[in-house]
Amino acid sequence: MKNVLILGASGAIAQHTIEKLQKDDTINLTLFARNAKKIKQFEHSNMQIVEGDVLNKSDLKEALKIADIVYANLSGPMEKFAETIVKEMEESKPKRLVFVTSLGIYNEIQGKFGVWNDRMIGGALKTYRKAADIIEASNLDYTIVRPAWLQNEDEVDYETTQKGEDFKGTEVSRKSVGVYIADIIQHPEKDSKASVGVNKPGTEGDKPSFY
Numbered sequence: 399m400k401n402v403l404i405l406g407a408s409g410a411i412a413q414h415t416i417e418k419l420q421k422d423d424t425i426n427l428t429l430f431a432r433n434a435k436k437i438k439q440f441e442h443s444n445m446q447i448v449e450g451d452v453l454n455k456s457d458l459k460e461a462l463k464i465a466d467i468v469y470a471n472l473s474g475p476m477e478k479f480a481e482t483i484v485k486e487m488e489e490s491k492p493k494r495l496v497f498v499t500s501l502g503i504y505n506e507i508q509g510k511f512g513v514w515n516d517r518m519i520g521g522a523l524k525t526y527r528k529a530a531d532i533i534e535a536s537n538l539d540y541t542i543v544r545p546a547w548l549q550n551e552d553e554v555d556y557e558t559t560q561k562g563e564d565f566k567g568t569e570v571s572r573k574s575v576g577v578y579i580a581d582i583i584q585h586p587e588k589d590s591k592a593s594v595g596v597n598k599p600g601t602e603g604d605k606p607s608f609y
Contacts, residue, residue: 399424399425399426400424400425400426400466400467400583400586401425401426401428401464401465401466401467402419402425402426402427402428402465402466402467402468402469402583403428403430403461403462403464403465403467403468403469403492404416404427404428404429404430404469404471405430405452405458405461405468405469405470405471405472405483406430406431406452406470406471406472406473407429407430407431407437407447407471408431408432408433408436408437409471409472409473410548410550410572411471411498411545411548411572411575411576411579412469412471412576413576414572414573414575414576414577414580415469415471415576415577415579415580415583416429416440416445417576418576418577418580419580419583419584420443420445422584425583425584426445426446427445427446428445428446428447428448428461428464428465429445429446429447429448430448430449430450430452430461431447431448431449431450432449432450432451433449434447434448434449446464448460448461452470452472452479452482452483453475453478453479453482455482455486458482458483458486459486459490462486462487462490462491462492463490463491465490465491465492466491466492466494467492467494467495467496467583467586468483468487468492468494468495468496469495469496469497469579469583470483470495470496470497470498471498471579472498475525476499476525476526476528476529477525477528477529477532479529480497480528480529480530480532480533481532483495483497484532484533484536484538487536487538488536488537488538493537493538493539494538494539494540494586495533495538495539495540495541496540496541496543496579496582496583497529497530497533497540497541497542497543498542498543498545498575498579499526499527499529499530499542499543499544500519500522500523500526500544500545501515501544501545501546501547501565501595501597502515502516502519502523502544502565503523503526503527503530503544504527504561504562504593506559506561506562506563506564506565506595507564507565508564508565509604510604510605511568511602511603511604511605514604514605530542530593534593539586539590539591540590540591540592541582541588541589541590541591541592541593541594542592542593542594543575543578543579543594543596544565544593544594544595544596545570545575545595545596545597546565546567546568546569546570546595546596546597546598546601546606547568547569547570547606547608547609548569548570548571548572548575549569549570549571549572549606549608550571550572551571551573552571552573553571553573553574554571554573554574554577555571555574555598555599556570556571556574556575556577556578556596556597556598556599557596557597557598557599558578558589558594558595558596558597559594559595559597560592560593560594560595561592561593561594563595565595565597566595566597566599566602567597567598567599567600567601567602568597568601568602568603568605568606568607569597569598569601569606569607569608570596570597570598570601571598574596574598575596578596
């Protein structure tokens with residue numbers, strides 16, 4: 399039985415991951431969120447719900463005690479999140495980490511879309527890159543996930559690229575990313591020690607279709 403801790407369980411991508419994993423009777427889920435009311439739909443399930451702050455070391459340390467795999471789906475001070483999670487995981491039981499960052503952190507987007515992406519989120523890319531650098535320098539068994547621009551289509555249609563390869567496509571559904579992450583959790587050997595771009599095939603262009 400795998401014990402999976404989801405940090406930022408109220409996030410939209412995480413919701414799709416939970417939907418996929420809750421059907422797997424070999425996995426126990428612990429949902430960690432700053433506000434438990436945002437995941438109240440799971441109150442009567444067999445999942446454990448923990449209210450806490452990732453940056454509160456005692457909250458995180460307690461949650462890690464029961465985990466084998468950690469999936470972090472967070473927004474905010476990404477560098478601080480990465481520092482805290484890596485430090486506590488290196489001192490705790492779980493060593494498998496899935497951490498969501500952003501496309502563009504390695505200057506891996508070519509052409510006009512790369513210029514557009516930098517203009518739209520350039521300031522945030524530095525903190526995402528620092529978070530990735532912290533994780534890659536750790537002794538954890540990590541997968542860094544770099545999604546394309548996110549849309550809400552009810553579809554699972556994605557392809558992946560590895561660090562060092564040009565990023566493909568401009569967009570991807572949140573559901574696709576959630577399902578990809580669920581697949582990593584169900585098969586922890588997949589994309590181990592890797593930083594992986596995720597996009598919808600055939601969406602190459604100057605910018606996402608919804609812009």
